[in-house]
Amino acid sequence: MNILFHFRTQGTGAEGVHIAGMAGAFRRLGHSVVFSSPSSIDPSATAGENPFLPRQRSLLARLAAHAPAVLFELLEIAYNALAGVRLGALLRREHFDLIYERHAFFLCITAFLAQRHRVPLVVEVNELAGDERVRADPWLLPLARLADRFTFQRARLIVVVSPHLQRRIEAMGIRKEKILVLPNAIDEETLHVLPDGTSIRRRYQCESAVVVGFAGWFVPWHRLDVLVAEFAALAPGKAELRLMLVGDGTLRVNLEAQASALGIRDRLILPGAVPHAEMPDYLAAMDICVIPHSNAYRSPIKLFEYMAGARAIVAPCTEPIALVLRDGENGLLFDPSNDGALRIQLAALVDSPAFRSRLGQQAREDVCQKHTWTQNARELLLRLG
Structure with a gap:
């Protein structure tokens, strides 16, 4: 298969290890992987790097650290437009058999495009709004949850790292059969x-x-x-x-x-x-x-x-x-x-x-x-x- 792998992160630290690990696994199983992200990096090269170094922090990461919460959330919502242009161009230019996305708050454009282009979507979920987390819960929490439900309803499969996340997603009305619990792992x-x-x-x-x-x-x-x-x-x-x-x-x-x-x-x-x-x-x-x-x-x-x-x-x-x-x-x-x-x-x-x-x-x-x-x-x- 040809897999489009979308993520909205820096691709460093533990998140980079996770992204690189899954992409490497797909490739070992004989599939090709094309990354799409705001930073246009290959996490295979940046996985585990220090996310606290200023030279490595993207504009989005710096805004996350210093912008007022509501402003940052509006930028996260606006990211759907940027991602829509980039992902739409990729889907028109190249045939993909699967889209694999690392879930992010307010992100829903990928689900819309997957449905429009008839490409199965797998969403990997590592956290949900309402749980203990690094940043406070979104000010625009109803919008975040609306985007989650929109995405989860259209995903072919939702992969979560814990039963807690499975229960949270089931509570949104998503069928249990669509959710797969897979703890994190190691590169073989x-x-x-x-x-x-x-x-x-x-x-x-x-x-x-x-x-x-x-x-x-x-x-x-x-x-x-x-x-x-x-x-x-x-x-x-x-x-x-x-x-x-x-x-x-x-x-x-x-x-x-x-x-x-x-x-x-x-x-x-x-x-x-x-x-x-x-x-x-x-x-x-x-x-x-x-x-x-x-x-x-x-x-x-x-x-x-x-x-x-x-x-x-x-x-x-x-x-x-x-x-x-x-x-x-x-x-x-x-x-x-x-x-x-x-x-x-x-x-x-x-x-x-x-x-x-x-x-x-x-x-x-x-x-x-x-x-x-x-x-x-x-x-x-x-x-x-």
């Missing part, structure tokens, strides 16, 4: 060789340490302050413990100040943002990989990267994560509403290398067998018939 090309963190541990002089780690962006919704506090409470009497936070973001200075105030700054390792291709080696340098916080609808991509590295994982017991991790078998889950629960699970792993190894090996086996982008692409195409 990265699974051929198990990464080695020896050189990273040597670089940061933690060869004999037990390294608790996190990889991602230093932003409020990841609740890294909780991880730092729980690590500090666990650290007394355990001189071998280190905390490695790989990434960058607006909260880096705050995290350093917090670590200093808690007396663990000398145990904190901050490599900064690293190229996505090097991330497996940094994860391999960690003995325990942590997701401090998630929510009811997100399927964290870092979870699958942790699993691919055969790491012992500690994560909150949200519904999307519990679809993938089985407590005590391929990871440890904790109740994020219970103070100290994260620390208890960390303690269970710090003192047991054999337990860490068993969890990590099972996690890697599970991600290889069940959670690759190619498996996801194959399943959605089978559902399409």
